[in-house]
Amino acid sequence: MVELRNIFFQAGARKILDGCSLVVRPHEIHALLGTNGVGKSTLGYIIMGCEGYQPTAGEILFRGEVINRLGISERARRGITMTWQEPVRFEGISVRDYISLRNPSCDEASYLRLVGLDPSWYLQRMVDRCLSGGERKRIELASALALHPQFAVLDEPDSGIDMLSFDDIVHVIRLFRDNGASVLLITHRPELALIASSASQLCGGRIVCTGSPREVTDFFMAKKCSVCTEVMCDA
Amino acid sequence: MPELDSLIAAYRKCGGDEGVLADAETPHLLASGHSVLSMRGVDGLDVQTSATDDGIIIRVELGENVSLKQPLHLCFGVLHEEGIQRITIHVRLMKNSAAHFIAHCVFPDARKVQHIMDATIEIEEGAEMRYAETHYHGPYGGVEVIPKATVVLGERGRYYADFSLLEGRVGTLSLDYAVRAGKEAVAELSARVFGHGCDVIVLREKIVLEGENARGLIKTRIALEGDASAEVTGITEGNAAGARGHVDCTEIVKDNAVARAIPVVSVIHPDAKVTHEAAIGSVDKKQMETLMAHGLTPEEAVDMIVKGILR
Numbered sequence: 001m002v003e004l005r006n007i008f009f010q011a012g013a014r015k016i017l018d019g020c021s022l023v024v025r026p027h028e029i030h031a032l033l034g035t036n037g038v039g040k041s042t043l044g045y046i047i048m049g050c051e052g053y054q055p056t057a058g059e060i061l062f063r064g065e066v067i068n069r070l071g072i073s074e075r076a077r078r079g080i081t082m083t084w085q086e087p088v089r090f091e092g093i094s095v096r097d098y099i100s101l102r103n104p105s106c107d108e109a110s111y112l113r114l115v116g117l118d119p120s121w122y123l124q125r126m127v128d129r130c131l132s133g134g135e136r137k138r139i140e141l142a143s144a145l146a147l148h149p150q151f152a153v154l155d156e157p158d159s160g161i162d163m164l165s166f167d168d169i170v171h172v173i174r175l176f177r178d179n180g181a182s183v184l185l186i187t188h189r190p191e192l193a194l195i196a197s198s199a200s201q202l203c204g205g206r207i208v209c210t211g212s213p214r215e216v217t218d219f220f221m222a223k224k225c226s227v228c229t230e231v232m233c234d235a
Numbered sequence: 236m237p238e239l240d241s242l243i244a245a246y247r248k249c250g251g252d253e254g255v256l257a258d259a260e261t262p263h264l265l266a267s268g269h270s271v272l273s274m275r276g277v278d279g280l281d282v283q284t285s286a287t288d289d290g291i292i293i294r295v296e297l298g299e300n301v302s303l304k305q306p307l308h309l310c311f312g313v314l315h316e317e318g319i320q321r322i323t324i325h326v327r328l329m330k331n332s333a334a335h336f337i338a339h340c341v342f343p344d345a346r347k348v349q350h351i352m353d354a355t356i357e358i359e360e361g362a363e364m365r366y367a368e369t370h371y372h373g374p375y376g377g378v379e380v381i382p383k384a385t386v387v388l389g390e391r392g393r394y395y396a397d398f399s400l401l402e403g404r405v406g407t408l409s410l411d412y413a414v415r416a417g418k419e420a421v422a423e424l425s426a427r428v429f430g431h432g433c434d435v436i437v438l439r440e441k442i443v444l445e446g447e448n449a450r451g452l453i454k455t456r457i458a459l460e461g462d463a464s465a466e467v468t469g470i471t472e473g474n475a476a477g478a479r480g481h482v483d484c485t486e487i488v489k490d491n492a493v494a495r496a497i498p499v500v501s502v503i504h505p506d507a508k509v510t511h512e513a514a515i516g517s518v519d520k521k522q523m524e525t526l527m528a529h530g531l532t533p534e535e536a537v538d539m540i541v542k543g544i545l546r
Contacts, residue, residue: 050524072527082528088521091456091485092543102530147529 001026001182002047002080002151007058009039009046016042017055018205024151029173029183031193031213033220034202040186041085043202044153047184048082049075062151079150085159085186087140090127098127099143111142114175116168133160141172145179152176155186170195190217238314239265239272245341246310249371249402261305266291268313268320280307280334290321290351297362299329307334312341313348316377321351328362330389338368345406346377354384358392370400376432378406385413388420390446398426401545405434405463412439418446418475425454427545430463430492441470444478444507451480458541459492470499473507482511487518487541 002024009017016039024030034040045053047060049072059066067075090098099108109119115138125131127139137160144152154176158169173195176183185196193199199216201209209219242265247253255261256273262280265273269291271284279301283294297303313320328334342348358364372378380400388394394414405428414422424440436459442451453469471480486494498511518537526536 048524048528051520071533072524073530073532076528076530080528081530084521084525088519088525090522090540090543092546093539101526143529 001063002184003059003061004043004047005059005061007043007046007055007060009042009053009055011042015205017046020058020202020206022200022207022210024182024184025198026182027177027180028198029177029185029196031185031187031196031199031216032202033188033190033193033199033216035188038202039205040188040202041155044082044155044184044186047153048072048080076147080153081144081147081149081151082153083137083140083144083155083157085155086133087136089129089131089136093127094123095125095127095139096123098139099146101143101147103146106146108146111146112139114145115139115142115172116165117142134162134165137161141169145172145175148179149176149181151182151184153184153186156188157185158187158189158192190221193217238267238270241314242267242272242310242312242341245312245314245343245371246339248343249339249341249369251308251310251339255305255308258305261308262303263308263310264293265310266312266320266322268315268318277303277305279303279332282307289319290323293322293324295324295326297328297332297334300331301329302333303335306337309336309338310341311338311350311352312343313345313350314341314343315348316344316346317348319349319351322353324352324354326354326356326364328358328364330359331361332359333363335365336367338366340368340370340380342378343371343373343403344375345373346375348377349379350381352382352384354382356384356386356394358386358388358394360389361391362389363393364395366394366396368396368398370402372400372403372406374403376404376406376434378404380406380408380410383411386415386422388414388416388422390418391420392417393421395423396425398428399545400428404432405430405436407435409437410439413441413443414451415443415445416449416451419448420446421450423452423454427456428458428465429541429545430457430459430461430465432461432463434459434461434463436463436465436467438465439468439470441472442480443472443474444480444509445474446478447475448477448479449475450478453482453484455484455486455496456544457484457486457494458489458545459486459494460489462491464493464495466495466497468497468499469511471501471509471511473500473502473504473509475504476506478504478507478509480509482509482513484511484513484515485544486513486515487544488516489518489537
């Protein structure tokens with residue numbers, strides 16, 4: 001579905017990705033683990049094609065096609081989407097309009113219910129500062145679900161979500177897969193990574209471990225990574 | 236076409252509801268140039284007009300404890316390519332009255348038109364006035380609009396004004412609103428303008444919170460493209476205990492447009508508080524990327540963000 005081949009990326013003088021390779025197969029949830037600041041979100045931005053996140057070397061393939069030169073919109077129209085660690089606010093854009101951005105005929109209420117929000121309260125509200133981070137996160141997930149993507153990068157979908165709603169978020173992540181999407185699940189929480197079908201750990205700009213979620217979370221928690229020389233990893 | 240029909244047609248184009256003009260329960264006043272073409276009053280509302288050599292004088296008075304059931308609809312305009320419209324309006328809302336004014340200002344074919352509005356508004360104790368003004372200026376940019384309002388709010392008085400100029404070219408807009416708010420009074424001034432071509436927008440809005448616990452909000456949203464320019468001055472003074480004010484200005488610029496925001500906040504009482512925020516710049520990159528990740532093109536994303544800001 002999505003394959004990263006030997007991706008290099010640096011921000012200024014700092015190397016972020018240093019020959020990173022990763023494969024996410026069709027209809028799987030692949031968890032990407034790593035400590036804060038290791039480059040997990042950067043990898044998501046590179047897949048999505050965000051401005052300023054063009055790899056200096058390496059290939060990004062989507063369904064066998066090299067998509068390095070495609071912009072965000074083109075990638076989205078091919079079926080790639082992303083939800084952000086910190087969803088932005090939009091003044092004057094209603095929740096209803098936000099969910100139905102590319103699909104005006106969709107049933108916005110049903111998508112809100114899927115993420116545990118009451119449509120009667122939320123549909124007419126604006127995606128602005130009146131919503132909490134957790135509420136915007138859920139709305140972001142609802143809008144991504146409504147796109148029926150083939151590949152979704154979910155960047156820390158549980159951040160800002162209260163602990164009592166953890167199971168709701170797990171349910172939503174699985175819905176992406178059940179609706180036919182592959183998911184790259186970016187997280188640093190092992191308990192969330194365990195819902196995936198496969199997992200990898202990013203460290204020192206490379207994937208240092210790939211396997212079952214249990215194997216990778218054990219590796220992550222035991223700080224077994226000896227590949228990288230980053231201070232953060234040694235900590 | 237008779238002038239009244241032409242004005243109504245322009246009013247409709249500007250989003251006005253023609254049906255309300257035929258409704259006997261709904262007050263209205265329509266003026267083209269310096270001619271009042273149609274007027275209807277209702278019980279408790281006194282509307283008088285008089286013509287001078289160079290304009291129209293309008294007096295609106297709402298009786299004590301009267302709440303208008305239906306909004307007062309105003310439509311002002313110059314329908315010809317050239318002309319001048321000078322309106323002096325005096326509004327008085329007596330104690331504990333309430334009214335909603337909906338004004339449409341239409342200049343559909345203006346190439347050299349001047350519209351000058353000078354309003355004095357007195358809102359007495361416990362009274363409330365809501366004033367929404369929507370402009371339609373046509374495509375030529377040949378309009379000079381100079382609205383000025385001086386508002387005095389009595390104790391617990393409330394004044395909510397919303398000015399929007401989103402359709403057609405702005406031309407030149409020089410808006411000057413000033414409000415003095417008494418004890419526990421509330422004033423909210425909102426303005427939304429979309430400038431194109433070489434439009435020039437100058438807004439000056441001021442709220443003086445004179446009374447204890449008075450509240451004020453100045454909210455401005457401007458979008459500019461082409462060679463348009465805008466200068467927005469939002470002034471709030473907190474002069475009494477418990478006074479709270481906020482100035483909030485967002486301006487989005489594209490192309491060669493130039494935006495400037497000048498928030499002026501001052502407090503002369505230790506228990507007053509006034510805050511401000513201003514954001515000027517191009518469309519937010521992360522907002523763009525979020526919408527593009529949903530499949531919108533960059534142009535569609537910008538359009539949606541701008542429409543949202545001006546909503």
